[in-house]
Amino acid sequence: MARRRPGTLFPLEIEILECGIALQSSDGDFYGFALAKALAGRNGEGLTAHGTLYKALARMTDAGLLDASWEDAALAEAAGRPRRRLYTVSGEGIRAHQAATAGTPAASPSGLAAFA
Numbered sequence: 001m002a003r004r005r006p007g008t009l010f011p012l013e014i015e016i017l018e019c020g021i022a023l024q025s026s027d028g029d030f031y032g033f034a035l036a037k038a039l040a041g042r043n044g045e046g047l048t049a050h051g052t053l054y055k056a057l058a059r060m061t062d063a064g065l066l067d068a069s070w071e072d073a074a075l076a077e078a079a080g081r082p083r084r085r086l087y088t089v090s091g092e093g094i095r096a097h098q099a100a101t102a103g104t105p106a107a108s109p110s111g112l113a114a115f116a
Contacts, residue, residue: 009100012056015039017065017097020089031071031084032057057087065093 009017019038023030030038036053060066067088076083089097 009096013060014097014100016056016060017089017093020087021094021097024088029086029088031086064090065096066090
């Protein structure tokens with residue numbers, strides 16, 4: 001596994017934040033499989049391994065970069081599928097994305113401290 005420099009994001013995490021911001025701007029939130037499809041569409045490669053994606057989502061939620069909640073069970077039941085875990089990029093996640101894309105890890109928000 002790659003070692004993380006303190007206060008930085010892995011490229012996958014930056015992509016998750018970018019796609020998440022785009023998805024939530026149109027839908028209000030996003031779920032893992034929709035995110036995986038958006039990531040695959042951006043880079044022209046196949047879907048990111050679900051284990052890799054969901055571990056990154058959990059890590060980023062724990063760090064406060066994403067907010068997560070479970071979809072209403074009645075909605076999932078009416079659609080005939082399992083409940084989805086819904087995500088939104090938090091304010092901390094937006095600041096982390098801005099810091100990462102600006103290349104200023106020293107200005108990284110506190111949410112990245114969990115990655116140190």
